[in-house]
Structures are given as C-alpha cells and as structure tokens.
C-alpha cells in the first residue's frame with residue numbers, strides 16, 4: 568500500500584519503519600515545515616493516511632484527507648471536542664475515518680478489563696475510584712487520550728460518578744472521577760486504575776515498554792481499513 572504519514576515525529580518515524588518492513592511504500596512524510604508536499608498527493612497515489620501529529624494540527628489533517636477521498640487513521644490526542652464535526656464530514660463525504668486513543672492491542676484488552684471491573688465495583692460500596700497516567704515530558708495534552716477512554720469506561724458503568732476531572736493540587740470533587748497526570752521521562756505510557764477503601768485497595772495497570780505496540784496497531788488498522796467506509800473504531804477492528 569502507499570501510506571501517507573501526517574506527522575513525522577516519534578510515532579510517525581516508527582510507523583514509517585515498521586510499514587516499510589511490512590512491504591509498504593511511504594507516499595509522504597509530512598511535518599509542519601513541508602506541508603506543500605501535500606499538493607502532489609491525492610487518492611490516486613495514496614491508499615491510506617496515518618495521522619500522528621499534534622492537537623492543533625489533527626483536524627486540518629483529517630479534513631484534508633476527507634476532502635481528497637483518502638481513508639484516514641488518526642491517533643492524535645487532545646482534539647476530541649471537534650470529533651463530532653469530523654464524524655459529520657465523514658458521513659457527508661462518504662469517507663473513511665478511524666480514531667483510537669490507543670492502538671496497542673494490550674491497552675484495548677485493558678479497556679475491556681476496566682469496564683468489567685467498573686461494573687463489579689458499581690455493585691460494591693465503600694471504594695473511591697481514581698485514574699493515574701504517566702507519560703514522557705514532551706507530551707502536549709493532559710490527561711492522556713487513553714485516560715479519557717478509561718474514564719468513559721468507568722462512567723458508563725457507574726451510577727454515582729457524574730464526570731471525570733483533571734486533579735491538580737488538592738481540589739478533589741464530590742461524585743466525580745479524578746485523573747492525575749504525571750510527566751516523567753522516558754515513560755511511553757502507563758495507566759493505573761485504583762479503587763481504594765479503608766479496608767483494602769484494588770489496582771489494575773497497563774505499562775507500555777516502548778511505542779512499538781501503538782505503531783504496529785496503527786499499521787494493522789491501516790491495512791484493514793483500506794476498502795471500508797464510515798466512522799470506525801477499535802471495537803470494529805477487534806473481535807472481542
């Protein structure tokens with residue numbers, strides 16, 4: 568396949584390496600300083616675009632793909648308030664848009680375990696839920712997209728928590744789920760769910776040892792999505 572990389576930073580470069588090792592051709596490696604290269608690209612020379620850029624750039628990149636009729640796989644986090652507009656545009660253009668806050672298969676198993684545990688804890692009183700995420704210091708957004716997905720998994724299965732919030736300092740909120748974001752190098756991505764009571768604590772965690780799982784997951788999705796249409800997610804891609 569001809570793969571266009573929108574964003575050629577830590578993730579874009581690793582995705583490029585793995586894609587080439589799987590026999591794909593890189594149609595372009597776009598960063599902020601070579602966007603004029605996009606003028607030469609369209610659906611006749613790009614099969615699929617993979618977008619890992621930054622929160623301020625994601626929407627423009629995704630819209631460019633939808634306008635050109637190029638299927639787009641996006642992993643950029645921190646722009647999701649505009650996702651409804653992108654979903655509407657995907658339908659209007661009969662395009663292909665895939666978003667995941669985390670492409671690692673292990674994290675997607677962890678999402679399911681989190682939902683199951685949240686259901687059990689909804690039946691159990693006396694525990695206080697919280698999320699902690701730890702990432703490298705170059706990360707631009709907080710909380711992480713993965714922490715937000717985990718929070719949604721808890722809120723959808725819990726009748727007493729109304730919303731999540733980013734906990735900074737001592738500002739705890741009643742009946743809301745706190746997320747603590749820590750920035751420590753070189754952490755590629757750690758997420759911890761805690762239920763704490765006076766009697767005992769329950770904790771589940773996922774720790775990425777590198778960016779390999781995120782990058783390989785995005786390529787597997789790009790290979791799968793080529794001939795599909797609509798707004799798609801990891802729940803469509805994975806069979807569990």
Ligand SMILES: NC(=O)C1=CN([C@@H]2O[C@H](COP(=O)(O)OP(=O)(O)OC[C@H]3O[C@@H](n4cnc5c(N)ncnc54)[C@H](OP(=O)(O)O)[C@@H]3O)[C@@H](O)[C@H]2O)C=CC1
Nearest residue numbers: 574575576577578598599620624642643644668669670781
């Ligand atoms: N969903 C998932 O599984 C994962 C998601 N992510 C997310 O992916 C994103 C990228 O992460 P990472 O690679 O670590 O970040 P980096 O900062 O290493 O890379 C981002 C790249 O995007 C480029 N960029 C900035 N503006 C534009 C633009 N307008 N068009 C094209 N490229 C642009 C930057 O270029 P320049 O350097 O020139 O500014 C930079 O090279 C983040 O939002 C992160 O949270 C990360 C890992 C996994």
Ligand SMILES: O=C(O)C1=N[C@H](C(=O)O)C[C@H](O)C1
Nearest residue numbers: 644668706711712713755756
């Ligand atoms: O910025 C990162 O590095 C990561 N971002 C994603 C997120 O915000 O959840 C996924 C992964 O944790 C790495």
